[in-house]
Amino acid sequence: MxxxxxxxxxxxxxxxxxxxxxxxxxxxxxxxxxxxxxxxxxxxxxxxxxxxxxxxxxxxxxxxxxxxxxxxxxxxxxxxxxxxxxxxxxxxxxxxxxxxxxxxxxxxxxxxxxxxxxxxLRREAENLAHAQQPDRFRWFESQYAYLLNNAQITSELSRYRSILAKDGKARCLSLAEHVYGQRFFLRQFVHKYCLAWQQPVSLQLDNYDQSRFRNVKIRENLKLGTYDSTAQRYLVENTTSQLRNVFQASLWYTSQAKKTARFEFNTDISYERQARHSQQEKRYMVTEYRVDPADQEKRVEVDIERVYIYPVTEYQEYYSARLGYEGLISGQMLSHQQSSSEVNSTKSHSANFKEADLEPLVAQFLNLTDLLKSQLDPIQGKFEEDLNALWHRQYCQHSAAESVAENALRCGKVDPQEDFVNHWFRQEFGVDYRAMKSLYAL
Missing domain, CATH: 1.20.58 (Methane Monooxygenase Hydroxylase; Chain G, domain 1)
Structure with missing residues (x-):
């Protein structure tokens, strides 16, 4: 086969x-x-x-x-x-x-x-080398790497190294002057930037990042009105564990922080099953031999309808679930609530009567564990989405002059296409965030 x-x-x-x-x-x-x-x-x-x-x-x-x-x-x-x-x-x-x-x-x-x-290419290289924006030249080399090589002028560009290095080091030192206090993302960027231009710097910051968190705790509020609360409880605990992992993988988490983020995960499930007992009947035909009315000496086949009565239990299930999380981060509420309900009708009986084509019927009850799991599964993705959206609101919509560099770097992590992010990078380095991310692994 x-x-x-x-x-x-x-x-x-x-x-x-x-x-x-x-x-x-x-x-x-x-x-x-x-x-x-x-x-x-x-x-x-x-x-x-x-x-x-x-x-x-x-x-x-x-x-x-x-x-x-x-x-x-x-x-x-x-x-x-x-x-x-x-x-x-x-x-x-x-x-x-x-x-x-x-x-x-x-x-x-x-x-x-x-x-x-x-x-x-020669003309562009000459202009960029003297533009006092060394990153534009580096991006030029990266952007046209194959073209420069095939045109056999890669080696010619080495004559600009001293000019570029001088400008790069000067830009490094200028950026380093703005690294202090809570500018942790700027420090990380300046460290990479200065390292690329081989310019040693000493960067000082506060001991802890006050805007982010080192720990996260999620308190579970459980109201499990079901017959199998053990399985339900396990699913909720697994979900809160996943949410902790999501938070620890988010931008809000860092070892440089000291605070603990606190959330509540609410699970309110109600379930009711009603049963009603009744009797049902099933009509079926049988064949019997009866005396022929026309000839008392003969017997003929006659189809006779009969009724089989059997007990049936009818069930009605009512299920509802309200799930959600909430917490306060940087003075902003992060929350999500969702609700769902299910109504299910089913029945069962133990009748086993072949003549009436009856076999025992098992009730098809709601699988409460699978139902809750299907409702919990999307929450992990929603939590990650909400954390990024909150980060975006915090850093992509505030561009005060004193924190524009830090905010541009923070915002770029979630929205590299943001106008103010790319405006700052073009103003400072002559290229956009995408180019700088490629050059310095932001």
Missing amino acids: RKPLYILTLALCLSACTSLVEKGDKLYKQGLYQQAAELYEQALDEDSEDIKARQGLAVARNKIIDRGLIEVRMLRLASNFTGAAQKLETILRNQSLWNLQTYGAQAATQSEELGHMQVW
């Missing part, structure tokens, strides 16, 4: 791969090379030995490079050298990732565009 099943599974898999390849071929013919490549990749994920998918992927990727080089040329001719450089960088990265080599006209076009980019 196993061998035919294996053959069937293999056939279905091959059929699916063939379908993906055929779809990829259609997209390729329509000039949708990127979408075609994605389907060929899916086919290879399912069958790495699929020759047609492998060939299709190679041809589609080659067309992607061709089209990309055309776009590079068009951007350059439109004097959009930044756009052309970014596009050519993407092409070179893909060639490396895909292990592709260029030949013939494609290689000639790429070589020509690299020649034009050499001029632009």
